Amino acid sequence: MGHQWGMAIDLDRCNGCEACVVACHAENNISTVGEDQAARSRVKHWIRVERYYEGEFPDVSVKFMPVFCQQCDAAPCEPVCPTFASYHTSEGLNGQVYNRCIGTRYCANACPYNARFFNFFNPVWEKPLNLQLNPDVSVREVGVMEKCTFCVQRIKAAEIQAAAEKRDLKDGELKPACVQSCPTRAMVFGDLSDPESEVSRLANSSRGTRLLGELGTRPKVTYLQRDSWHGSENA
Amino acid sequence: MAAKTPEQITDDLLRPLSGISGRYAVSAAFLAGVIVAALCAFFWQVYAGLGVSGLRWPVFWGFYITNFVFWIGLSHAGTLISAILRIANATWRRPVTRCAEVITVFALSIGATFPVIHLGRPWLAFWLFPYPSERGLWPNIRSPLLWDFFAINTYLMSSVTFLLLPMVPDLALIRDRATGWKKKIYGAVALGWTGTPKQWHRLETAMHIMAIAVIPVAVSVHSIVSWDFAMAPVPMWHSTIFAPYFVAGAIFSGIAALILAMALLRKLLRLEEYLLPIHFENLGKLLLVMSLLWFYFVFAERLTAWYGNETGEMAVFWVTQHGSYSPLFWAMVACNFLIPFPILAIKKLRTITGTAIASFTIVIGMWLERYLIIVPSLSHKYLTYSWGAYRPSWVEITITAGTFCAMGLLYMIFSKVVPIISIWELKAGLKERPQAAHAVAQPNEAGAD
Amino acid sequence: MERRDFLKISAVAGATAALEGCGNPDHQLIRFVPEEDMLPGVATWKPSICTLCPAGCGLLVRVMQGEAEVVRNGQLGLLKMGLAKKLEGNPAHPVNQGKLCPRGQAGLQVTYHPDRVKTPLARNGPRGSGQFREVSWDDAIKQLASQLSDLQGAKPDGTLALVTSPLRGQRKAIVNAFAASFKNAALVEFAFFDDGVIRAANAASFGHAMPPTVDLGQSNYVISFGADFLGTWNSPVAQSLAFGHMRKGRPGQRGKFVHFEPRISQTAASADEWIPVQPGAEGALALAIAHVIIAEKLRPAAAAGHAGSLIESWSQGLPDYAPEKVSAQVGVKPEKIARIAREAAAHDPAVAVIAGAATAHTNGLFSALAVNALNALLGSVGKPGGIVFAPGSPAAKDAGASLQTLISRISSGSSSVKSLLLYNANPLFAAPAAWGVRAALDKVPFIASFGSFIDDTSAQADLILPDHSPLESWLDDVPISGSAKTVVSVAPPAMNPLHDTRAMADVLLDAAHQVGGDLAKALPWKTYDEAIQAEFTALYKSQASRSAKDADEFWTNAKDQGGWWSAEESKAASIGVSGSGAAPKNAAPQFDGGTDQYPFHFLPFASQLLYDGSLAHLPWLQETPDPLSTAMWGSWVEINPATAAKLMIKQGDLVQVTSPHGSLEAPALITPGIAPDVIAMPVGQGHENFTRYATGRGANPISILSPALVEGTGSLAWASTRVKVQAVGRGKLILFGGSLSEASPELKHR
Numbered sequence A: 001m002g003h004q005w006g007m008a009i010d011l012d013r014c015n016g017c018e019a020c021v022v023a024c025h026a027e028n029n030i031s032t033v034g035e036d037q038a039a040r041s042r043v044k045h046w047i048r049v050e051r052y053y054e055g056e057f058p059d060v061s062v063k064f065m066p067v068f069c070q071q072c073d074a075a076p077c078e079p080v081c082p083t084f085a086s087y088h089t090s091e092g093l094n095g096q097v098y099n100r101c102i103g104t105r106y107c108a109n110a111c112p113y114n115a116r117f118f119n120f121f122n123p124v125w126e127k128p129l130n131l132q133l134n135p136d137v138s139v140r141e142v143g144v145m146e147k148c149t150f151c152v153q154r155i156k157a158a159e160i161q162a163a164a165e166k167r168d169l170k171d172g173e174l175k176p177a178c179v180q181s182c183p184t185r186a187m188v189f190g191d192l193s194d195p196e197s198e199v200s201r202l203a204n205s206s207r208g209t210r211l212l213g214e215l216g217t218r219p220k221v222t223y224l225q226r227d228s229w230h231g232s233e234n235a
Numbered sequence B: 001m002a003a004k005t006p007e008q009i010t011d012d013l014l015r016p017l018s019g020i021s022g023r024y025a026v027s028a029a030f031l032a033g034v035i036v037a038a039l040c041a042f043f044w045q046v047y048a049g050l051g052v053s054g055l056r057w058p059v060f061w062g063f064y065i066t067n068f069v070f071w072i073g074l075s076h077a078g079t080l081i082s083a084i085l086r087i088a089n090a091t092w093r094r095p096v097t098r099c100a101e102v103i104t105v106f107a108l109s110i111g112a113t114f115p116v117i118h119l120g121r122p123w124l125a126f127w128l129f130p131y132p133s134e135r136g137l138w139p140n141i142r143s144p145l146l147w148d149f150f151a152i153n154t155y156l157m158s159s160v161t162f163l164l165l166p167m168v169p170d171l172a173l174i175r176d177r178a179t180g181w182k183k184k185i186y187g188a189v190a191l192g193w194t195g196t197p198k199q200w201h202r203l204e205t206a207m208h209i210m211a212i213a214v215i216p217v218a219v220s221v222h223s224i225v226s227w228d229f230a231m232a233p234v235p236m237w238h239s240t241i242f243a244p245y246f247v248a249g250a251i252f253s254g255i256a257a258l259i260l261a262m263a264l265l266r267k268l269l270r271l272e273e274y275l276l277p278i279h280f281e282n283l284g285k286l287l288l289v290m291s292l293l294w295f296y297f298v299f300a301e302r303l304t305a306w307y308g309n310e311t312g313e314m315a316v317f318w319v320t321q322h323g324s325y326s327p328l329f330w331a332m333v334a335c336n337f338l339i340p341f342p343i344l345a346i347k348k349l350r351t352i353t354g355t356a357i358a359s360f361t362i363v364i365g366m367w368l369e370r371y372l373i374i375v376p377s378l379s380h381k382y383l384t385y386s387w388g389a390y391r392p393s394w395v396e397i398t399i400t401a402g403t404f405c406a407m408g409l410l411y412m413i414f415s416k417v418v419p420i421i422s423i424w425e426l427k428a429g430l431k432e433r434p435q436a437a438h439a440v441a442q443p444n445e446a447g448a449d
Numbered sequence C: 001m002e003r004r005d006f007l008k009i010s011a012v013a014g015a016t017a018a019l020e021g022c023g024n025p026d027h028q029l030i031r032f033v034p035e036e037d038m039l040p041g042v043a044t045w046k047p048s049i050c051t052l053c054p055a056g057c058g059l060l061v062r063v064m065q066g067e068a069e070v071v072r073n074g075q076l077g078l079l080k081m082g083l084a085k086k087l088e089g090n091p092a093h094p095v096n097q098g099k100l101c102p103r104g105q106a107g108l109q110v111t112y113h114p115d116r117v118k119t120p121l122a123r124n125g126p127r128g129s130g131q132f133r134e135v136s137w138d139d140a141i142k143q144l145a146s147q148l149s150d151l152q153g154a155k156p157d158g159t160l161a162l163v164t165s166p167l168r169g170q171r172k173a174i175v176n177a178f179a180a181s182f183k184n185a186a187l188v189e190f191a192f193f194d195d196g197v198i199r200a201a202n203a204a205s206f207g208h209a210m211p212p213t214v215d216l217g218q219s220n221y222v223i224s225f226g227a228d229f230l231g232t233w234n235s236p237v238a239q240s241l242a243f244g245h246m247r248k249g250r251p252g253q254r255g256k257f258v259h260f261e262p263r264i265s266q267t268a269a270s271a272d273e274w275i276p277v278q279p280g281a282e283g284a285l286a287l288a289i290a291h292v293i294i295a296e297k298l299r300p301a302a303a304a305g306h307a308g309s310l311i312e313s314w315s316q317g318l319p320d321y322a323p324e325k326v327s328a329q330v331g332v333k334p335e336k337i338a339r340i341a342r343e344a345a346a347h348d349p350a351v352a353v354i355a356g357a358a359t360a361h362t363n364g365l366f367s368a369l370a371v372n373a374l375n376a377l378l379g380s381v382g383k384p385g386g387i388v389f390a391p392g393s394p395a396a397k398d399a400g401a402s403l404q405t406l407i408s409r410i411s412s413g414s415s416s417v418k419s420l421l422l423y424n425a426n427p428l429f430a431a432p433a434a435w436g437v438r439a440a441l442d443k444v445p446f447i448a449s450f451g452s453f454i455d456d457t458s459a460q461a462d463l464i465l466p467d468h469s470p471l472e473s474w475l476d477d478v479p480i481s482g483s484a485k486t487v488v489s490v491a492p493p494a495m496n497p498l499h500d501t502r503a504m505a506d507v508l509l510d511a512a513h514q515v516g517g518d519l520a521k522a523l524p525w526k527t528y529d530e531a532i533q534a535e536f537t538a539l540y541k542s543q544a545s546r547s548a549k550d551a552d553e554f555w556t557n558a559k560d561q562g563g564w565w566s567a568e569e570s571k572a573a574s575i576g577v578s579g580s581g582a583a584p585k586n587a588a589p590q591f592d593g594g595t596d597q598y599p600f601h602f603l604p605f606a607s608q609l610l611y612d613g614s615l616a617h618l619p620w621l622q623e624t625p626d627p628l629s630t631a632m633w634g635s636w637v638e639i640n641p642a643t644a645a646k647l648m649i650k651q652g653d654l655v656q657v658t659s660p661h662g663s664l665e666a667p668a669l670i671t672p673g674i675a676p677d678v679i680a681m682p683v684g685q686g687h688e689n690f691t692r693y694a695t696g697r698g699a700n701p702i703s704i705l706s707p708a709l710v711e712g713t714g715s716l717a718w719a720s721t722r723v724k725v726q727a728v729g730r731g732k733l734i735l736f737g738g739s740l741s742e743a744s745p746e747l748k749h750r
């Protein structure tokens, strides 16, 4: 069908609220690891809101930047995977086949964004928290790698629905959980192969940048840089 | 040496094979104990999950991969060195080659276990093997891990052959002197060697071919190990210098390991008349060259990184130069260069003890080098928010200790079943044609002893 | 291997138990007949309401069939039932327009929490021992009714007290009517972050005793005095939506956002300019800005109308507030003040908001009135891009005061409270220890709690009558801000109850009818949903504009879309309106604790994830990194690097924070985003009792606060405490983020 899914994130809107982070946990059956494992950096936040301070008190400014799998078109995590568990899909996504992953963690090293997270132990949901699990998303066992999938289960569901209704997907009708929740509408998801889509438009914005694009990973996420105020003391 | 007759040589070198001293038994038991502990630690890790290690986001490789590179590196001692010496036909090599080749086989086997030990799901390690699965799934040949798989297997097989071939005449010798069940076993492994000129001829040809063939294999192995890193866009990994850097480091640590092993054997097996200062002197010179080469590579690598001044690389550069990893970094420089260089450069210090001390610090230094290649880079990739830190757990430490003990134990056992110095090659050193060796192999003369 | 695991997990996950490995205890479970015919794997979306904070956002709940282990009349079994799987914002809802904050996203875990109270419990052991025994609802309600009937009639022996979270809609109506039918019963609505000060100020300035709805989206210049409007204050999702629009929703037009606060809050982090201000000087600062605007004739003083007239010497142009005069007291350079005044005046519409610590100093009411006057001067009241008030303004409530008075009356014995009913309020956690809540509770013979969880306060209860989770319950709500439309939300249960629970409102109604008499008469409805329907019938009658053909259709539509909202927006609030109540003079803020002994201001702040602590029991929120500190699973104390250096405190050191009213310990977090004379700490952790995930975790800053109130209101002046700090060892600081700055070689050490 030739979709090329991509995202654009407007850092001038993002306010660091973390709604995307919790939404992703809720949608994708990401297990919480608890205090002790969190202290050992074993938390699995497929999306994280990076926070950077600039300057010294009192002239301090802060920048928020949500980072997650950039679905690179030249993904360093793919060639290194010995079992093809990390592979490129026809729709330009970086797929992750849990069943196939044997846990070398090579992909995670190769990922310049540290977007991949490892299951150091089997996941636990203390009953009845297990009832919160999303039946559309398989849970991951100990020893396998996981990461943002662009909510592929939602993509597939929407595509199947559209196919059943013999129509094309409308721009914006399909939203990953993080995009859906984002209270500032900082995140926009869509089809980069459709030049009319909002995400395509934003991808070509003058503020648009690719995170670590210089590494040649060809990420499919565009970051629109924080803007500044253009007014003056007297309008 | 000239003082020794072939008979004395035979007796001296076969002596270690007979009888087990109390000291031997105690140390063997100790080593075995640690190995068992390591096995328990590994099974605990398989049962509980890799989380019992110190690995974490974003440092997904630590002690295990360090050990992997370290042991594969050590394995370059034997085969490579003895091959080079054989081709160069350096006569002083004769007492050295076998204990060198043994190091290769054992270090390689130990190193090869780590890619499995470190897996998240080791029970699926077989998916790395290319075999026709019911799903028609083949491993990804683009992955350097696959290259490792092939390279290491090739190297292991050739090294084993390279070790076994020249053992045959000595095994035959033991067979001829042994009685009862021992005779049967040694007879079997002696492959019906009787020492006919034809056999000698074949053995020598085979050794020549192997000696030449094994060198590119050895070089390829550590090049590929280096590409496990160099192929990934990780700061201070993604570098063309890695392959030669790793190969040089491998030979460096290999020679050091060899010198250490020889020094120990010399003491423990009372081989003073066989492992002579000249051997340590010569290997010491070789080690000196490698130490300089190593320093040259580190300097070149660091200089280009620093001069290039690329943000991602500089973070790793500084954290090792004067950041939290600098104590380890400077310890490494001391162990690999500052300490060994004077010892090896000054003729007076290039004694057996001197070279042994230098070798000891180098083995430590080279382990640190591998650690410092892996951990600081992974903990300081491009996005500073995702920076982390790594500390090994008791599981990793136990397993690491276990592999060192395994090396020791294997070596001890080997030296009990096979003369650690090639008898026939020594004798061959006496006369040009190996007739003497041939003669000793005659039953009647053996009986006359 | 993992195939079986996958299926086992997905089976437990409500997929299928039939496929499971043998010998699994789940197999012995008996199967109940499905309660509803849902198609496996087919999702339905049901409207609901987020109750986790006062904003009242609308939800859509994704419901799918699954298998739940439930107890039905004493029998443990597997039941195929509709289960909530995901919460999303209701796109049709005017407040949040399909969006949710992180807390709202985590609401699902309230329903599935392993430590929910699953049946009514009666105390069985000494108070607070946490020993309870399960009782039937009949017995529980009988016990409640008998307690209540003693308090009924002409000569009740003792009085009734109810302490609830701030209520709205029919739950408020029922509770009010219930309380009213008891002789001098005390009804207290209590929350730590109450908006009493803002209500009082807005009542005085504009005649609306409610928080404003801020039209950020149309604004060109936003001045915030400590208002965390993007995180936790008022209607964060609505305000975040508007903020996004202000920044990038209007091509070629981008509003500026200036934030005054001694600390960089999540909201301050998004400001174009963050300016630290002296704690308690926000009012003076607002007036200094007003001074410049008036002095430079950018606006006439008279423009501020009644709101201005409340401020002393306003008409004279606030001579005492010339920037150079107040600069030192305020801690902001005069030029800066003047510049911002000119920018604001030059970029119409400009709006000012105040909340949080700025209103929680003893002079908080004055500061709020000053900001109201500034807004009026800027001409942003009742205008697009300014502030408006949602239609229908509830009466002002001095929540904190009545709790404090209730507590002191009980302790002093001047009020003979015999029965105390608790609902969604946790005073033992959320009130300063200095108020003496614990001692007071010990004096109350009978305490009943409607909580779904055993928390710090309900652990003291004699009877626990567990409420449904919001998703299992009928809900109605009347948001007081976030949209200028009239909004009345309603939601039928999104799923059947997992446990043997009942809605608080229904229990009150049951009890009332068992008691009979005036109490029964006061509560005409049989059930809560009946009460809600009655509300909508009334609404149908009162609303001119309506699509529905009759009340039933109106009701049905409302249930389907999650409520009813007017088409047009209210323009309520104009500077003309003369409010009530006199304004206090600019009293300098009073701080508890001498500067010599207690050198630092203590600034508690609402946690973006745990809010006021009522959400500390949700593992998703505990494990989500705080936006600025990136801390997880614990408390921290924010210290300026210079201060830390002076006190020889290192990142992660355990520090002891001591106020005149007590001390606590938490790990130090060294951050450039805080003034050197301020020590900040998030509210939320430090529960002595609140489920396996929150009990005994971190420290509670509220416990060491001064009991002082904001002058002229009954709200706690929670920013008026001074403290001293010292390192006492190594703390457990769990950070997700590595480096503070994007291009620094400094390291994270865990």
Ligand SMILES: Nc1nc2c(c(=O)[nH]1)N[C@H]1C(S)=C(S)[C@@H](COP(=O)(O)OP(=O)(O)OC[C@H]3O[C@@H](n4cnc5c(=O)[nH]c(N)nc54)[C@H](O)[C@@H]3O)O[C@H]1N2
Pocket (backbone or CB within 6 Å): A083, A099, A100, B127, B133, B134, B135, B137, C001, C002, C003, C004, C007, C019, C020, C021
């Ligand atoms: N108890 C139980 N049994 C079932 C079912 C059930 O629900 N419960 N479901 C039935 C159904 S629907 C199906 S489709 C079958 C599936 O039955 P299987 O296909 O046997 O189960 P899987 O685990 O999906 O796949 C078999 C193995 O292939 C491995 N595998 C994955 N990638 C690779 C690879 O690259 N190379 C190799 N060699 N192996 C790989 C998986 O990890 C697994 O160990 O099971 C059937 N049996």
Ligand SMILES: Nc1nc2c(c(=O)[nH]1)N[C@H]1C(S)=C(S)[C@@H](COP(=O)(O)OP(=O)(O)OC[C@H]3O[C@@H](n4cnc5c(=O)[nH]c(N)nc54)[C@H](O)[C@@H]3O)O[C@H]1N2
Pocket (backbone or CB within 6 Å): A098, A099, A135, A138, A139, C002, C003, C006, C010, C011, C014, C015, C016, C018, C040, C041, C065, C066, C067
């Ligand atoms: N991680 C991971 N994911 C996988 C696989 C894997 O190996 N690993 N395998 C894939 C494969 S091959 C398959 S076949 C699928 C299987 O997985 P699915 O078919 O997606 O899920 P199941 O749990 O098998 O059952 C689906 C639904 O059927 C319902 N159900 C159970 N019994 C009945 C019944 O009698 N009537 C009706 N109407 N519904 C019933 C269950 O409650 C559940 O909601 O998973 C796929 N996904």
Ligand code: SF4
Pocket (backbone or CB within 6 Å): A013, A014, A015, A016, A017, A018, A019, A020, A021, A049, A064, A066, A178, A181, A182, A183, A184, A185, A186, A187
């Ligand atoms: S939800 Fe949106 S605004 Fe909030 S942190 Fe994520 S991207 Fe930023």
Ligand code: SF4
Pocket (backbone or CB within 6 Å): A068, A069, A070, A071, A072, A075, A076, A077, A078, A094, A110, A111, A112, A113, A114, A115, A116, A147, A217
């Ligand atoms: S971001 Fe990382 S994980 Fe995602 S595709 Fe790129 S390299 Fe792979």
Ligand code: SF4
Pocket (backbone or CB within 6 Å): A080, A081, A082, A083, A084, A085, A086, A100, A101, A102, A103, A104, A105, A106, A107, A108, A144, A145
């Ligand atoms: S961890 Fe899994 S996905 Fe990543 S490289 Fe190894 S096998 Fe492939």
Ligand code: SF4
Pocket (backbone or CB within 6 Å): A023, A024, A025, A027, A028, A046, A047, A068, A147, A148, A149, A150, A151, A152, A176, A177, A178, A179
């Ligand atoms: S796209 Fe989906 S998986 Fe990726 S971060 Fe957003 S919610 Fe998570």
Ligand code: SF4
Pocket (backbone or CB within 6 Å): C050, C051, C052, C053, C054, C055, C056, C057, C096, C100, C101, C102, C103, C104, C105, C235, C236, C237
């Ligand atoms: S702001 Fe967040 S917590 Fe409050 S009601 Fe809305 S979604 Fe719920």
Ligand SMILES: [Mo]
Pocket (backbone or CB within 6 Å): none
């Ligand atoms: Mo299947």
